[in-house]
Amino acid sequence: MDLTFETISTPPCALLTKYANKLRMFRKRRRVSELEAYTKQLREYLDKFREERDVLARRLDVIEWRLRALIKVHFPSRYKDGLSAEDCITILSEELNNIAETISRIKSTCIEGSRQSVKAEEQRTIVYAKLERVDEEHKEIFKQVLLGYCTVNSLTKALNIKSHKIKSMLSELVDKGWLDVLKVRPLRHSEAFDIYFPSPYGLIACEKLLNASWTFAQAQYLKELKKYVSDDELIDMAKERLKHAHKSIVSVKEDPTQCLIRYTDGSHKADLLVDGKYVECESLANDLEQTIRMCKALYEAQGEVIVVVSSLHAIRMMLQRVCLALWRLGISLRVRIAHINELSHLEAIRKFIVLGPPKAR
Numbered sequence: 001m002d003l004t005f006e007t008i009s010t011p012p013c014a015l016l017t018k019y020a021n022k023l024r025m026f027r028k029r030r031r032v033s034e035l036e037a038y039t040k041q042l043r044e045y046l047d048k049f050r051e052e053r054d055v056l057a058r059r060l061d062v063i064e065w066r067l068r069a070l071i072k073v074h075f076p077s078r079y080k081d082g083l084s085a086e087d088c089i090t091i092l093s094e095e096l097n098n099i100a101e102t103i104s105r106i107k108s109t110c111i112e113g114s115r116q117s118v119k120a121e122e123q124r125t126i127v128y129a130k131l132e133r134v135d136e137e138h139k140e141i142f143k144q145v146l147l148g149y150c151t152v153n154s155l156t157k158a159l160n161i162k163s164h165k166i167k168s169m170l171s172e173l174v175d176k177g178w179l180d181v182l183k184v185r186p187l188r189h190s191e192a193f194d195i196y197f198p199s200p201y202g203l204i205a206c207e208k209l210l211n212a213s214w215t216f217a218q219a220q221y222l223k224e225l226k227k228y229v230s231d232d233e234l235i236d237m238a239k240e241r242l243k244h245a246h247k248s249i250v251s252v253k254e255d256p257t258q259c260l261i262r263y264t265d266g267s268h269k270a271d272l273l274v275d276g277k278y279v280e281c282e283s284l285a286n287d288l289e290q291t292i293r294m295c296k297a298l299y300e301a302q303g304e305v306i307v308v309v310s311s312l313h314a315i316r317m318m319l320q321r322v323c324l325a326l327w328r329l330g331i332s333l334r335v336r337i338a339h340i341n342e343l344s345h346l347e348a349i350r351k352f353i354v355l356g357p358p359k360a361r
């Protein structure tokens with residue numbers, strides 16, 4: 001402390017007060033300096049926070065844009081404007097779960113299908129081995145039945161063999177499981193006749209005997225006989241022949257909705273609607289499952305099947321297929337069937353009743 005005149009002449013209390021004030025001012029300046037340094041540090045933190053916030057906001061915008069793009073491309077039915085990232089994540093999570101469940105079902109189906117395929121291949125091997133033990137005469141009868149000669153009379157004419165021998169050989173083929181048989185009675189006649197058609201084993205054997213599935217082999221045989229007419233041609237020809245005898249005829253090509261049949265297993269489109277009756281035009285190129293669905297739909301819709309085919313031989317083939325379908329469905333059914341060259345009026349069509357129900361197999 002400097003000893004000046006001022007310090008000597010100043011009373012001690014005043015001197016203490018003066019130095020106390022100076023000390024407070026010093027401390028205040030120090031505090032302000034610290035606060036300024038702290039404020040500067042906070043400002044730096046704030047600037048850094050804002051910078052990071054802006055970076056994150058830009059990244060979030062990009063992420064939301066990409067998520068919305070994924071939804072729009074892969075799940076367009078769930079896309080809408082203004083989806084947030086959280087919305088997109090929720091949608092993706094739900095859809096990915098659905099995909100995972102679908103994949104699981106497909107895997108299970110594939111595994112089951114593989115097992116069935118192996119089983120079918122094993123069954124095919126057994127059937128082919130049994131077929132090798134069938135003599136040539138019975139094989140020839142069997143082959144002709146597969147090609148549509150499905151009655152005793154038609155086989156007798158085709159093979160020039162006596163009817164009693166044909167009956168005996170057909171009975172043996174039925175007993176050994178190659179063929180099934182149902183009785184078909186023409187309406188207005190009391191006497192029924194037998195229609196023979198392949199059993200499940202017979203369908204497998206057909207692939208060996210004729211190198212094709214049964215329905216495909218029959219369609220090819222009609223082409224060889226020059227008796228094949230396509231579905232579209234039959235529809236046009238049938239409509240032309242029936243239009244003079246019926247008030248209303250609509251084809252599936254003109255208005256599919258009028259020809260649509262709803263039934264317990266789904267829906268089926270008939271080829272023609274003639275005065276309220278559903279009519280099928282069959283080239284016989286369809287597979288068995290289509291024939292079975294057709295029979296069930298028409299059975300539920302109108303209690304009978306009305307079919308137009310290309311020829312007399314195609315009538316026998318169609319009766320075979322209807323019999324096989326009704327055998328599997330376990331029902332009896334009235335059938336009207338005509339070939340295109342004899343078609344004039346629905347009431348003039350040949351009428352049959354397929355007797356049943358067949359025994360479950």
